[in-house]
Amino acid sequence: MSMEKLLFLIFIILYSNVKDLQAFTFSDVHPIVKVDSLNKWLENHKEPSTERLKNLIILERSYTWSNINKLLSHTEEINKLSNQFDDEVGRGAYFYIRAFYFNRHKQYQKAFSELENAITIFEKLKDSGGLLHCYGLALTLQYTPFGENKTQAKIFKKNYTEYIELHYKRKPTPHNYLYYQAVKLLVEYGENGAKSAEKLEKMSNQAIDFIKKQPKLSYGYFRVYIFLAIGYYFQNRTLDSYQLNKKAERILAPNQTHERGVIYYNLSNDCVELNKIEEGIEYCRKGLSIVDKYEPLHYVSKSALYGNLRTFMIRKNRFEEVISIDDSVLKYERLSNQQSNDIKMLELQAKYEFDARQKEITTLKETERRSFILLLVAGLVIIGVGILGYNFYKVNKELKIYTTSREQLFGMIAHDLRRPMHAFHGMTEAIGYCLKKKDYKSIERLAHSLDESGLAIQRILENLLSWVISQNQLLPYNPTEVLLSELLMNVVELYQKVGVNKSVLFEVTCQEGMKVYADPNAIELIVRNLLDNSYKAMMPEGKIELYAHQIDTKYIELIISDNGKGIDADKLAVIRKVFSNPQKAFVGTQGMGLGLIMVARFVKRNRGSISVVSNLSVGTTFKLQFPARLATTSKG
Structure with a gap:
């Protein structure tokens, strides 16, 4: 065999190996609209293959947009096939999908942990599509699905916003653009709330126009409709919000239970403002039915839906039912407070653990870069100045984080107090009704319920304050x-x-x-x-x-x-x-x-x-x- 043929053969072998190692990128396994046809393909092609792995990832990523209740249906097989074919993109997708699932189920510590694994893999692969989605999820972890700001760390938000913009520019596909817009909508809403109404409307309409030009992106309609309806609602355009939410309801399949739960809650809010009492009662009951069956531990949704139902009953002067609903409102507000408090504390802890690991990675890279430069110039003085500057930066950054932590916890106290205070709303009407009926036992029960809410508020404040003090290792001891x-x-x-x-x-x-x-x-x-x-x-x-x-x-x-x-x-x-x-x-x-x-x-x-x-x-x-x-x- 001649030398030229031998070199050509080696080139072909090496090229084939590289191609196998990088069979696809995260951007290649984007969501699709017609998941039913993909499910049929998977049913007919059960043998292990790279193609099956790709389609499983596509299916799970599609669920993140339109069938959240089906998430994690195939992640274990994705993990198995990724290991079998030694596919790093598959491993990164596995961790990303799990992080998305845990975020949706308020298991924030697990979400941060899985997200860290995904980022490590995509950084190694230099996969901008994967990093765009990971940093987008890292940023949205700061906000609840209803847009309430959970962490207001400016440094944290700024860094990941820059990463998202950087990696979108490196991989500007239509699917990545839609995801980028969805992240910006959530951040805008979470950061500014009702003040973002007009901007939400503008951004949502831009996304909708883009989807209309790209029918393959129509899986994103539902999520964008939700933000547009919120924009209408905050501008007091409740009828527009109601009509858009009805439109969003019509595009949902019967098995999209999570999405239906969101829509029923939003429509019940619209009906409160439009005084559509009977229709509002029906949406409250539909929403409670879904939550009870599919998300029984989602106490926030139960409390909100019972609260709207209570409002409708007061407007119908059905005060006997109001009294019974009050028990449910009080019960789920109490459970929600306890759950919310535990989640927020856990989330704060997880955020700092995740951020600390990210700082370690950044620090290592920066140290390597500085070491290379310092070896070239061999200047001991420059080394000393560099270390001093780095330490100053590190101390300054930690000071900002601790200051922000204090502000967050004070915000949490105010947030946790808000729900127990709902127990006081409407009590005057209920007590007045009972007085007319001379139902003094119900009045006594309502009064004691108020006392119980007050006691719960006091205990929440004492425990939160004590926790803040203990975090700084300053537990009071004045024996x-x-x-x-x-x-x-x-x-x-x-x-x-x-x-x-x-x-x-x-x-x-x-x-x-x-x-x-x-x-x-x-x-x-x-x-x-x-x-x-x-x-x-x-x-x-x-x-x-x-x-x-x-x-x-x-x-x-x-x-x-x-x-x-x-x-x-x-x-x-x-x-x-x-x-x-x-x-x-x-x-x-x-x-x-x-x-x-x-x-x-x-x-x-x-x-x-x-x-x-x-x-x-x-x-x-x-x-x-x-x-x-x-x-x-x-x-x-």
């Missing part, structure tokens, strides 16, 4: 001799006042004059959180006992027990782990709420100890020990 019996009776009295909806017996056994040496505010927060957990466990009646006694000259033991539903073994193990090392516990980890974490931290700060035992259907007992007097040893 003094606390009269335990008086403190226990004061806390119990709060729950006796709001306990009209439950028959709960409180029994306090504490020797008069017994004192513990601790921070009084901390002890009250601990007792209130534990008592709140026991009170919630009563269904609908039961007994809560608080028993305090002196173990020896050094310690006093406080036992809080109930005969409620108990705690299952898995969650009990998590709680014990938190009690043993509270500083490493994070909100949302394995379902752990903020209250018990703060209890554990305050117990440890006050030189105490805490343990728990529980049996299902029998009840739960918390045992706490605190110093009985000032310790003579030095502070440890």
